[in-house]
Amino acid sequence: MAAAWFRQPSILPGFGLTLGFTTFFLSALVLLPLAALVFKTTSLTWSEFLDVVLDERALASYRLSFGAAFIAAAVNAFFGFIVAWSLVRYDFPGRRLVDALIDLPFALPTAVSGIALATVFSPTGWLGVRLQQLFGVQVAYTWLGVVVALILIGLPFVVRSVQPALVEAQRDLEEAAETLGAGPFTVFRRIILPAVLPALVTGFTMAFARGVGEYGSVVFISGNLPLKTEITPLLIVIKLEQFDYNGAAALGFMMLLVSFLMLFAINLVQSWSRRRHSGPVDSGRRVERRRRPRNQKAGA
């Protein structure tokens, strides 16, 4: 009865049961381990903690982990949208096959994709050689390799969140815009993009979050040079292998903190944009609004 006041009226019973399960599993599997991480970190003194997390090697790894994840997610947002678009809007031979292939990075053990990427992009690899010869670009064992691995891992997140939004976007909206005189570019920018943007941001967020935490596929292609191509999760593993549990916990705590802050920020942006699209707070409109009462007074 305690929950009665916020209970949703539903014909189906089982609210108590489902909420109980939800809280139990969230607590046991998510909150409890995270709390343990924070607790473990507190066994360090402040100066010890700062020494670990502000270490030169740690700082470099943050930059790489978050930077590469961000770049990869941005690239995925762009290409993933195009992939989703072509899958939803066009019918071509092999469309179903391509659609199924999108999920492969999900299903594959990340280590496998890491090894595959390393083979192709390594300086002696099939693509690596050509990139080196043609553009003088080395992908494997540089930060670029990390980005490439994270793009591969993050693509399905963007495609799978944008796809349903595109399916749902009504064709008659585009037709309406067309009969009103809008060209293809305007239709895309003013009609399609606003409809898909929330899904796109969600996809970006998930790809980014996944990229920050990715370990398996990255370690094979990055070369793991300290200060250069060492990602934070790897640094944590190294600390664990040296039985420095407290240090590992401190780095984990930092990752937790930054990830949480970034996700929080993105959520803020998203809800702000949702409010913007569902309410007239646009700067141009605000001006008009302020002007209108004055006009009315003049008219009266």
Add this chain to the structure above:
Amino acid sequence: MSIVLDQVTKRYQGAPVVNDVSLNVRQGEFLVLLGPSGSGKSTLLRAIAGLTEIDHGRVALHGRDVTHVNSRERHVGFVFQHYALFRHMTIGDNIEFALRVRKVKSAERRARRKELLKLVALEGMDDRLPAQLSGGQQQRVAVARALAHRPEVLLMDEPFGALDAKIREELRRTIRQIQRELDMTTILVTHDQEEAFALADRIGVMHQGRLLECGKPDDLYTRPATRFVSTFLGAANLLLGYRTPRGVRFSSAPMAGGEVPREVVAILRPEEVELCADELAIKSNFVSHGQVEEVLFGGAVERLRVRMASDGPVPVAPGREGSTGQGSLLEVSRTLPEQRDFPVAVGQRVAVGARSIHVLPTPISSFTAVAANEAAARELRDSPLLLTLGTRMQTRVATRIGRFERAPPGMPAIATGPDCAAAAEWHLTHGAVQLLCVPPTAPLPNHVVIHTLDAESRRATLAVAASLLRHVAAEAIYLGIQPAASAESERGAHMRNLLDARSAALADHGLDMRTELRPGVVAEELQKELAAYERSMLVLGTSNPDAIQWDWLKSLLEGTPARPVLIVNSARAEPAADA
């Protein structure tokens, strides 16, 4: 002319969904396209807006040919069934959208927005979002948005479909008012006849991709030309009658005299039926006796079903069997004063009179499958073509075993194959005005070849062909064949004949067909044209069945693969004047 459609055809996977539609809409006219779902009316509307490309024909708006102009340059306002408002934009921005993409200055935009919101009675709603409005309000916004760029025509695709009855009626009035105020040429698509009557200056009825009839609402109601329109617009009793010198006779009892009576299809509206206690009390024309079988009280009108005497009128529909023994059912509706004057109860015997009937100009009344034995007759009756025509024309397909003295009334049907030519000859010389030779297993035709053996039979042939094509979705081609050896000077006459045929078909029957003049031998050219399409059919006209050269027709009727052949005998065709 504000909107001109010329032979517009749209196919999906080969099948025409809009079939040879030609239509003119005047400036300021409100045209309603009415038809059941799947009749092609929405596709036609989209073709006018440029949202659907057409395969054949022309579309012109205000004298400008826009057939190959994309929709954004066609200057039309389009209102969708589900509003299609931009959900992330305010009402104001929705309405201004067309002006914004045209880079109109903001002051001007604002003035226009205000004007439009006033027009649709939504003043002050500028900053609301579509989701915050009711369905009716959203559709008003959609109308305002479609009018923002001052389009030349307004096109509406079932705009009231998603609204409830009360709001629908209110919005209907608003739209009619706006349309009058702006003198806006408007086409509205609907399947609701009440809506069509309430809004239209003119109604165009569509069925199976064709524009069957187009006219003023009251004309279409009182004087429909087709079975489909007469039953689709309001209720109607379709009856088979026989034309006599004294008018139309409804009795199914055999008539004396050697002539095959000329069969016609008449419609008797339920409200035109008069019920009285006995024959003498009937003030209008007496039809038959009957027995009240069902009485439904429906407020203002009472609906009854009266079972007619077995020798009474024969219904056109339903009944592939026709009526056997039992009489037909007649739908009757009576107003309150009529009910007061003569109250009836179920089981009561009544005399039935008809205040007014309308004889359809349709040349095909009913079918009779003629065969040597019952099994063959039934097989013929159930052949795809005859079955479809019977169902779609809502007409009777009777059977007859063996030959009588005379051909049956209406259109006899015989099977192709051995002895077909002889049977055909017998029917045509024994009073049949039309004859259908049909292969019992042939699929429905999608390519109909029309040819007349002489100029006199053209009128009757075109009438029958048009009637056929209204019920079978097929392409029509009128073939003129010029003997190869004939002089060049005759070519002009042939050409004229062809053009006359085309304009007559279009003007009299709304039938749009291709015409082609070919040099060669009639038999060869027809056979070649029929063989070029897998599902072809021939409509052949003659004014003198005795002069038919049966040898080549025999090879067509008895050869394989056989094609359906409809022979029109205009020697006994209907006189021009229609009572």
